[in-house]
Amino acid sequence: MTDILKIENLTYKRNQRLLLQDVNLTLTAGKIVGLLGENGAGKTTLMRLITGSAQGHGTIMVSGTQTPTERKSHLSFSEQLRGFNRNTKVAQVVAFYHTVYPDFDPQRFHELAGFLQIDVNLRLGALSKGMREKLIIALTLARQVDLYLLDEPFSGIDSMSRKKIISSIIQWMPEEATLLISDHYVTEIAPILDEIVVVKDQTIAVHRAADEIRSESGMDIEDYYESLYEGGVNRD
Amino acid sequence: MTSFGAVFKAVNRLKFRQMNLLIVLELLAIVVTTIWTAIRGEYSNMTVFTTAMGWSTVPAFVGVILIAIRHEKVYTADSYRLIPVEETKFYTINLLSSLANIVYLAVVQLGIYIISMLFGWQELASMAKDMTTPTHIESGWLLMGLSIIVLVLVLNMVFWSTISFVHLVTSSASTFLPKFRQGVLNIIVYAIVVFLTLRVSGLIGNGVSWISQTMFNNGGSFDWVGQLWITIFVMIVVILIEGAINVLCLKRWVETDAN
Amino acid sequence: MKFDDKIPIYYQIKQHLYHEILAGTLKPGDKLPAVRQLAIDLTVNVNTIQRALSEMITEKTIVSQRGKGNFVTDDTARLAELKEQLVMEQLALVYEQLHALNLSDAEILASLKRYIERKGAAQHD
Structure with missing residues (x-):
């Protein structure tokens, strides 16, 4: 099986503080992988290191390419649209994506937008949190790449939107692509996960197949995840 | 990889919108001022031209600043930095797009001048008749004018490049x-970088005046155009040096704003 | 579909499809929905569906026809076997639980008989 993502000996320091160390992770093609961990454990940081938005030490390969520029052309990250003003229309953001990403498929976006009921005539500032997140998902999945990175797509979102987003992921993810999705509520995404990766103590503590956890430990993913934090560390 | 044109369009979009907004505001200011002059009963055929002249420095100044702000924002926004394009290319495109916008603004200013001149055409024409221009200077003036335009454009680029550098x-x-x-260290680093930049530009300035003085002594007659081009050349060198360091920073250390 | 997250999802998908087959929602020889469609319907991952289906193909409950899709077997012997298997699994659960209440085999049989009689009487009213 081909490796979509291969991280070797990755260490990340910022402001003289060690945030991640000795991270090694290999993800193969065609998987949905849950990236779990407490808030502040480094889930977002790990994704930003993969995209090249943050700069660490070590090797990161996406679809066999190593330079950040090449990596960027093989991955699609759920960026928060910070580069746009509040009064930018959704249609303009879509046009921007269409311009800068050769792999952006307007037809796919159109289908996704229809499914998620996104109104492209609205301005960014007028979108509810759920609608904004749906837009980000639609933009991210409308690109045809090998690796999709969705950073906490469900935070602060109602359950109806959550279900819609999960369905859109199943429906539109290319078969050979791999999707890394971070979340700190495990239960809602557990049924769609092939594997889970847990970031804990500045490194990757666990990387296992979800059904293997269920059959070997007899625990659900949530319980298994919580068992990693003996003594019950507070999670929000 | 994303093409040159696509990246240009992307980084240019908001700058161009702001320039157009600025032009609309300028035209509005000219119209309002002209109407106000008319209300006070002081309207003459020259009013539109003088008003346009009076207002034109504001958009030029504000435009350079607005471009500088947009110019820096693209370096730390994921929306731009996730575009698959090599850093040197990205940096160059951003600088060229800023240049294109200031040229656009300047051309529109020229257009506004010409149109406003039409209002007071008779007066201006008679004024021009009274002025006796020695024909032999004309070719020299053209070259001088061109050199000054290039100088101003390069000066803008040094301005943006230095802001990026800091x-x-x-x-x-x-x-x-x-x-x-x-917090504290940031201020210190800012101070050091600004100090070094000023120091280096001071040294360069001295170098330029030394070179021009040498030329002045050698040539006998003061060669303005020559001195302008030396200055331009030195500024281009500054842009290149700062650019090399800026690209290195982008490649190695600069991170985008976190979500 | 709601899943019990303690049990492997592929296993629950198999159980779900078995029930559809035995309940007649999916008839012998019927074509199954495409893998991705099943994934969307059940809100699970495509690979999990794939795994469930491939196990069902190996045990011959489903027949895969190249380029055409997956079909419920029309081999009545296999379907009877499947039914027997599911019935036995259910009975095993009941048996184990009643046994845990210290009922002897005869008592279990008697109470099961009683239950069915009452249930039947209730339905006839």
């Missing part, structure tokens, strides 16, 4: 510094 070097430095002192 921004990217401090941004790089701040990733290394401990967080609890970052």
Whole structure:
């Protein structure tokens, strides 16, 4: 099986503080992988290191390419649209994506937008949190790449939107692509996960197949995840 | 990889919108001022032209600043930095797009001048008749004018390039510094970088005047155009040196704003 | 579909499809929905569906026809076997639980008989 993502000996320091160390992770093609961990454990940081938005030490390969520029052309990250003003229309953001990403498929976006009921005539500032997140998902999945990175797509979102987003992921993810999705509520995404990766103590503590956890430990993913934090560390 | 044209369009979009907004505001200001003059009963055929002249420095100044702000924002926004394009290319495109916008603004200003001149055409024509222009200077003036235009454009680029330099070097430095002192240290780093930049540009300025003085002594007659081009050349060197360091910072240390 | 997250999802998908087959929602020889459609319907991952289906193909409950899709077997012997298997699994659960209440085999049989009689009487009213 081909490796979509291969991280070797990755260490990340910022402001003289060690945030991640000795991270090694290999993800193969065609998987949905849950990236779990407490808030502040480094889930977002790990994704930003993969995209090249943050700069660490070590090797990161996406679809066999190593330079950040090449990596960027093989991955699609759920960026928060910070580069746009509040009064930018959704249609303009879509046009921007269409311009800068050769792999952006307007037809796919159109289908996704229809499914998620996104109104492209609205301005960014007028979108509810759920609608904004749906837009980000639609933009991210409308690109045809090998690796999709969705950073906490469900935070602060109602359950109806959550279900819609999960369905859109199943429906539109290319078969050979791999999707890394971070979340700190495990239960809602557990049924769609092939594997889970847990970031804990500045490194990757666990990387296992979800059904293997269920059959070997007899625990659900949530319980298994919580068992990693003996003594019950507070999670929000 | 994303093409040159696509990246240009992307980084240009908001700058261009702001320039157009600025032009609309300028036209509005000219109209309002002209109407106000008319209400006071002081309207003459020259009013539109003088008003346009009077207002034109404001958009030029504000335009350069607005471009500078947009110019820096693209370096730390994921929306731009996730575009698959090599850093040197990205940096160059951003600088060229800023240049294109200021040229656009200048051309529109010229258009506004010409149109406003039409209002007071008779007066201006008679004034021009009274002025006796020695024909032999004309070719020299043309060259001089061109040189000054190039100088102003390059000056703008040095301005943006230096702002990027301060921004990217401090941004790089701040990733290394401990967080609890970052506020204080940021100010110190800013001060050092600004000081060094001023110092270096001072040295360059001295160099330029030394070179031109040498030329002045050698040539006998003062060669304005020659001196302008030396200055332009030196500024281009500054742009290249700062650019090399800026690109290095982008490649190695500068991170985008976190979500 | 709601899943019990303690049990492997592929296993629950198999159980779900078995029930559809035995309940007649999916008839012998019927074509199954495409893998991705099943994934969307059940809100699970495509690979999990794939795994469930491939196990069902190996045990011959489903027949895969190249380029055409997956079909419920029309081999009545296999379907009877499947039914027997599911019935036995259910009975095993009941048996184990009643046994845990210290009922002897005869008592279990008697109470099961009683239950069915009452249930039947209730339905006839």
